[in-house]
Amino acid sequence: MSEHECVRAMLALAAAGALDPAESMRVERHANACQDCRRELDAWRTYAQGLRQLPQPSAPADLMERTRALILDQRAANERAVAAGRCGNDLMLGALAVFGWATGLTFWILARVFTGGVVSVPGANLVNGWTWFMLSTVVVWMTAATAAVMLGRGRQIRRVL
Template sequence: MSDHERISGLLPLAAAGLLDPEEERVLRRHAAGCADCAAALRAWQAIGAGFAALPQPAVPRDLAAATHRRLAAALSAEAARRWDEVVLACLALFGWTVGLSMWAVYRMVGGGYGALVEVEWAESLVWLTGTTVLAWLTAGVAAVLAAQRRKELWRRS
């Protein structure tokens, strides 16, 4: 790599004032004898001055506090969502347990303990279909309620 190529690569850093004194001295000495590098250095310095003249964005004073509040609200909403999922899973398990228990009680009331072993498939299929539809309806209602609650939490945050 020639001296000219190496110095050309340093020009943007020189314009930004990021070179150490030795690099700065080498660059200035090269630019004094190289019209291309001198012109490029002037162009880079003009660009740097233009950036410095741009208005700086004003950072609101309470940005950190507002960001902290929004983060806390987001974490709270996430915790509420996880809690909703746990509650829905428990409700589903409870629903299936109640359905199965009711089936066992119904069979025993109708035919004693023996009826639990002698399963009539057609009757069981009707029971299974009925409880499944009931569980789906319950899950649908629970999902709608959870969605409404989540929408309400989003509105508040």
């Protein structure tokens, strides 16, 4: 291997400052005499300098800690929100059931007053207390079930989000 080839193989390392002083001197001496090696050494030096000037990504020391705290905070907040939502939904369901019963009872009283106590439908007296009770029970439970399904679906969507 000639001196030229030998030095050429070390040019990149020389530009990066990775050679020991003796090798570095050898590369410099050859590059001063050899046009090709001089040009290549300069090119490598430009690259090395450019690389050194690139901004180094540096993460703040407490980034991990802060991120973990943020995630825990977020999770706790979500759990609080879900718990609060569940509580509110139960109250709302209760209110709906009470409202359903009250409406049914009021309507039954009014219907009895206005019809004089008898509404004849083939097969059943609609304003008869027992029939009315059965009908309104079915209606109230259907209303409550629908509300429960809707609230449950809303809760699921919120959990997914």
